[in-house]
Amino acid sequence: MSVRSILAAFALVSCLPAIAQTTNDWQRVAPLAQAVNSEVVLSKGIDITLPLVAENGAAVPLRVNFDTSQLAESEFIRSIRVFSSGNPNAEVIDFHFEAPFSRIELSTRIRLSESQKVFVLAESNQGRQWLSQRDVRVTVSGCLMTGDDSVDAAVMSSPRIALPRNARSGEAAEVRTLINHPMETGFRETAAGEVIPQQLVESLTIKQNDQPILLVKFHTGTSANPFVSAFLDEVDNLLFRWEDQLGEHIEEKP
Amino acid sequence: MSNKNTNFSTSRRRLLKGLGMVGLLPAIPTIAANTSGHAGHVIVVGGGFGGATAAKYIKRGNPKIDVTLIEPNSTFYTCPFSNLVLAGERSLDSIGHSYEELKSVFGVNVIHAFAEDIDGVAHKVTLSNGSVLSYDRLLLSPGIDMRWNAIEGYDEAASEKAPHAWKAGNQTLLLRKQLEDMEDGGTFVMSVPADPFRCPPGPYERASLVAHYLKQHKPRSKVLILDSKDNFSKQGLFTSAWKDIYGDMIEWVGVSGDGRVVRVDADKREVETEFGTLHSASALNIIPPQKAGFIADRAGVTNESGWVPVNPNTFESQQVADIYVVGDATLAAPMPKSGFAANTQGKVAAAAIVASLAGITAPDPYWANTCYSLVNPDYGISVAGVYKVEDNQIITVPGSGGLSAADASLEIRQAEAAYAVGWYEAITQDTWGTQY
Numbered sequence: 307m308s309v310r311s312i313l314a315a316f317a318l319v320s321c322l323p324a325i326a327q328t329t330n331d332w333q334r335v336a337p338l339a340q341a342v343n344s345e346v347v348l349s350k351g352i353d354i355t356l357p358l359v360a361e362n363g364a365a366v367p368l369r370v371n372f373d374t375s376q377l378a379e380s381e382f383i384r385s386i387r388v389f390s391s392g393n394p395n396a397e398v399i400d401f402h403f404e405a406p407f408s409r410i411e412l413s414t415r416i417r418l419s420e421s422q423k424v425f426v427l428a429e430s431n432q433g434r435q436w437l438s439q440r441d442v443r444v445t446v447s448g449c450l451m452t453g454d455d456s457v458d459a460a461v462m463s464s465p466r467i468a469l470p471r472n473a474r475s476g477e478a479a480e481v482r483t484l485i486n487h488p489m490e491t492g493f494r495e496t497a498a499g500e501v502i503p504q505q506l507v508e509s510l511t512i513k514q515n516d517q518p519i520l521l522v523k524f525h526t527g528t529s530a531n532p533f534v535s536a537f538l539d540e541v542d543n544l545l546f547r548w549e550d551q552l553g554e555h556i557e558e559k560p
Numbered sequence: 561m562s563n564k565n566t567n568f569s570t571s572r573r574r575l576l577k578g579l580g581m582v583g584l585l586p587a588i589p590t591i592a593a594n595t596s597g598h599a600g601h602v603i604v605v606g607g608g609f610g611g612a613t614a615a616k617y618i619k620r621g622n623p624k625i626d627v628t629l630i631e632p633n634s635t636f637y638t639c640p641f642s643n644l645v646l647a648g649e650r651s652l653d654s655i656g657h658s659y660e661e662l663k664s665v666f667g668v669n670v671i672h673a674f675a676e677d678i679d680g681v682a683h684k685v686t687l688s689n690g691s692v693l694s695y696d697r698l699l700l701s702p703g704i705d706m707r708w709n710a711i712e713g714y715d716e717a718a719s720e721k722a723p724h725a726w727k728a729g730n731q732t733l734l735l736r737k738q739l740e741d742m743e744d745g746g747t748f749v750m751s752v753p754a755d756p757f758r759c760p761p762g763p764y765e766r767a768s769l770v771a772h773y774l775k776q777h778k779p780r781s782k783v784l785i786l787d788s789k790d791n792f793s794k795q796g797l798f799t800s801a802w803k804d805i806y807g808d809m810i811e812w813v814g815v816s817g818d819g820r821v822v823r824v825d826a827d828k829r830e831v832e833t834e835f836g837t838l839h840s841a842s843a844l845n846i847i848p849p850q851k852a853g854f855i856a857d858r859a860g861v862t863n864e865s866g867w868v869p870v871n872p873n874t875f876e877s878q879q880v881a882d883i884y885v886v887g888d889a890t891l892a893a894p895m896p897k898s899g900f901a902a903n904t905q906g907k908v909a910a911a912a913i914v915a916s917l918a919g920i921t922a923p924d925p926y927w928a929n930t931c932y933s934l935v936n937p938d939y940g941i942s943v944a945g946v947y948k949v950e951d952n953q954i955i956t957v958p959g960s961g962g963l964s965a966a967d968a969s970l971e972i973r974q975a976e977a978a979y980a981v982g983w984y985e986a987i988t989q990d991t992w993g994t995q996y
Contacts (some may be wrong), residue, residue, distance in 0.1 A: 358865055359893050361755040365815075443953075445894045466818060466835040482834060486816055531790065531816035560641060 331423055332437060337396045338389040338425055343435060348445035351376050352426050363444040365529040371427050372410035376431060382406035385429045388414075390527055392422030394493050398527030401536070405519045409478035409537040415529040417491075418444050457496065458488040460505030462550055465558040469541050478537040485508070485548050485556065491526040506551050507532055512544040514538075518520040562788045580662070584829060584973035590761050599624035600917040603685055603695040605675045605855055609632030609638075609660060609899040611701030613906030614913075618699075619666040621914035628693065629671045633729075634658065636992070639759060640899050641984055641991065642728035646736050647769035649937055655728060657992040661685040665994050678859040680880040697913045699884040700861070700868075701902065702853025703727070704758050707866070710849040711824055718826035722844040725766075726758060733903045738843035739770065744778040745841025751821040751831060752850045756867070758888045758897045761943070763847060763932040768798070771806045772936045775789030781842070783810045786821050790814040794933060794941055797964060801935040801973075821846070842878035852889035859883055867891045875905055880927045884909040894956050895947050900983075903991055925949060926957075932980035940964075940976030 320378045333339050355369035370386055377383070383406075388398040398416050410428075418424070421443045428436040473479035485507060492504030510522040510532070524532050538544075541560075549555045599622055604615045607629055617630045635656040644650040662668040674688035678698065685693045706724060708715040714722070723734040739748065748770050752763040767783050774781040787901040791814075792798075802810045813819035815834075829844040851866030861868045861877040867880040868885045870892065877883045886909050887902035895901045904927040912922040930944040945961035947954050964976060989995040 358863070359756075359891055361893055362789065365790060367754070445955075464817075468835045484816060484818075484835070533816075 319381060331391065331439060332389075332425055334419045334446050335391050335396045335425065337531065338427060341387060341389075341427055342437070343429075343433060348434070348436045349438060351436050352428055354424065354426055354438055355365075355439045356424060356440050356442050358372050358441075359445060360418060361445065363418040363420070363446070365370045366418050366442065366444075367413065368416050368424070369411070372428050372436070374408065374410055379431065381430050381432045381434070383410050383428055384431050386410065386412060386429075387427045387429075388416065388527070389425040389427065390416075390418060390422055392420045393417065393424070393527050394491070396417065397525040397528045398424070399525060400523040401471075402521040403463050403519070403524070404517070404521060407478070407520075407537070408539050411480075411537045413533075413535045415533050417527050418442055420444055445497075457502060460488055460490055460550075462487045462507060462548055465546065465548065465556055466514065467546055467558060467560040469560050473541050475540075478539050479541055480535055481512075481538050481541060481544070481560075482533070482535040483512075483546055486509075486531050486548070489524070489526075489528060489530045493526070495558040504551070507548055508551055509549050510534060511547045511549075512538075513547065514540065515543045516545075568986055595709045599626075600696040601626040601628070601694065601918075602695055602699060602913055603627075603687065604629045604699045604701065605631075606701035606703060606853070606887075607633070607636055607670075608701055608703055608887065608902065608986070609991050610902035610906040610909075611699065612636070612657075612659070612662060613903045614699050614701065614884075614886060614910045615668045616662055616666050616991070617910035619668060621910060622918070623667065625914065625917060626669070626673060628695075629659065629662065629669075630671050630673060630675045630687065631659065632672060632674050632688075634672055638727035638899065638984075638988065639726070639728045640987075642725070643762070643766045643769045644934070645728070645732050646725065646739065647773040648736070648740075649772075652729070652733065657988055658991065661992065661994050675855050676858070678855065678883075680769065680859055680861075680883055683882065695882075696917060697882050697884065698859075699886065699906075699909055699913065700853075700856055700859060700889070701848065701885070701887045701906065702856045702889045704850040704888050704897075705853050707849040707851055711821055711846065713824040713826065714846050714848055718760075718824060719846070721826035722824060722829065724761070724847050724864075724874070725845060726762075726847050726850075735843070735845055739773065742774075742778060742781065742842040744779040746778070747782045747784055747840070748774070748843045748845070749784045749829075749839055749841035750787065750845040750847065751824075751830060752787045752789075752792075752847055754815075754820075755891065756897060757847070757850050759931075760896050760898075761786075761798075761847070761931050761933045764792060764794065764798045765935075766845075767810050767812075768802065768933070768935045769807075769891055769937075770867050772807045773800070775806060775809065779958045781809070784839065784841075785810070785812040786819045786831065786839065787812060787814050788820040790816050793931070794943055794963060796966060797941045798933075798935065800966070801939060801941070805936060806940065850888075852885075856885060856889050860887055862889075863891075865891065872949045872952065873925060874916075875909040876912065884913060889969045892943070892954055895927060895929060895954060896931065898931055900931070900987060903987055904928060906991075917971070927954075929961075930983065930984055932976065934977055934980060935973075938977050940978070940980045941972045941973070942976055942979075954976060 351373045353371040360366040386401040463516045468482040470479040491503040512520040586779040659670045677686040725731040725735040818835040820834040821831045829841045886905035888897040908925040927947040932942045941964040946957040
């Protein structure tokens with residue numbers, strides 16, 4: 307135990323400079339700097355789960371927890387937005403809450419083109435903002451070369467929804483969803499050197515009793531086959547609607 | 561089937577591989593006669609590719625250093641080539657290696673016991689036989705432990721009924737038995753974890769060699785791979801070879817096709833995926849998420865990822881002084897978690913330990929890795945890389961290594977299968993033996 311406590315002390319010391327730098331890093335990411343309002347930005351309360359080292363930058367699992375106990379009465383989270391410092395386009399994914407959620411715990415899979423910082427910005431209905439960041443090292447593991455650069459048709463297919471098996475009323479429960487789509491960024495070229503045009507799934511709207519409760523906006527930083535999970539307070543009468551850049555849509559009920 | 565008379569001479573290749581391996585050794589400083597008498601005591605925990613190599617190369621670097629190797633088993637069964645045992649193409653004995661030559665030729669003191677605890681401050685290791693040993697430098701090559709219950713219902717007891725076979729030996733035989741007992745027309749189901757895990761191409765070689773067995777003995781059967789990711793090692797090479805050799809026998813389902821297994825019922829040999837699909841298996845192989853072996857935790861060298869961060873120049877722990885860690889337990893990406901990588905890391909750590917005990921600076925390291933995979937016993941594919949340190953991080957040397965060509969002839973595939981055998985013989989000799 308003595309080794310551990312010494313180490314813990316060291317870890318604490320080495321964390322300090324990182325916190326001090328936070329205010330500078332986000333200002334260099336233009337869309338994030340624009341999204342930050344003039345209010346005081348709070349750095350505590352958001353927990354970001356990302357691998358320290360990602361061996362496949364095309365689909366890096368991201369989990370965001372927001373501690374709702376720090377919200378005032380009648381205050382709730384309006385949006386959680388994710389940005390990156392090193393992708394060609396800094397926007398990764400946005401979650402807009404159309405109703406108060408008692409538990410903010412989201413997960414998705416994101417694209418990281420290189421080692422960089424990932425930022426999460428939360429905003430409440432009262433205009434308060436919280437900002438947090440994490441470093442991720444992206445390195446393609448030596449054995450992970452796939453030798454496969456196929457181009458898939460840019461159409462949405464196979465929407466999937468998983469409801470919790472034992473959801474209890476009055477307790478938020480995790481709902482997972484996924485749709486198949488290559489999410490072409492517009493940054494990729496074919497072997498012949500032609501740019502593959504951008505084709506994205508633009509959004510997922512989750513409705514409950516015909517009212518939208520969660521709107522998810524996907525960007526080039528969202529992985530192919532966009533995956534989202536969220537904790538919903540009720541899981542009855544849900545409808546999921548995806549829209550792509552071509553104006554096509556797919557609706558699915560659990 | 562055994563058409564191995566290609567234009568390439570296996571034995572010559574073998575020799576070259578052997579030489580190549582010695583050549584890769586980053587010039588371990590050979591310490592001349594040590595007048596002080598005591599050159600130090602190094603304890604090595606774990607007698608796999610990383611630990612056995614390190615023990616041997618420390619003695620080669622300076623025979624005056626006392627080296628004690630702690631390893632519970634008297635025979636080490638390698639994960640490389642264990643898929644051939646599973647497919648009935650090799651005996652388990654043929655992938656077993658003893659510590660006799662490390663003892664008799666190199667003078668390594670081998671103790672067959674478990675290391676149960678480590679005190680990094682006092683420099684002491686406690687063994688399962690009750691003894692407590694002191695060290696000047698400690699090298700851990702702890703391999704992996706399974707994350708039991710990371711998949712609901714998959715714990716150590718369940719692994720007796722739905723083997724992982726991701727540590728070779730009894731687990732390999734358990735899965736072999738299920739495959740032998742399977743009826744023609746049954747389904748072999750395999751669950752594969754997300755990165756990082758031991759041996760990235762291993763599950764896909766296993767699927768291939770299981771299909772090779774089924775094609776001969778139970779041709780109406782299927783192999784179903786349920787994967788927690790959408791891309792895998794040598795994917796293009798594997799999928800096109802599967803189609804050519806096995807037709808529709810092997811089906812792969814990635815995470816975006818609902819391939820991630822979230823629940824296992826080992827008694828019923830049934831699994832459930834993320835979006836609620838149930839799959840029944842005649843033979844069930846669950847390769848669960850993994851972490852560094854238990855003793856790394858006891859030593860305090862793991863971080864919150866469950867793996868061990870190391871100083872890339874020496875493979876010394878970033879968290880506890882005088883403890884070096886090599887092999888699958890480490891965070892060494894872009895180096896893969898492979899036996900070959902552990903072997904070269906063992907040599908780098910050995911060189912660093914020899915230098916450190918002599919009070920001199922360790923040489924600059926570099927590493928190489930080749931992962932051969934057999935799609936059948938006469939069809940090999942590979943991926944290779946060379947690694948060095950830049951800006952205090954391990955990087956792939958630009959332009960090094962690469963994949964087998966997608967359009968290679970069958971003769972090349974046969975030759976690569978033969979190289980795989982040569983590679984196995986060379987690296988196991990380099991690790992546990994005296995040949996080459």
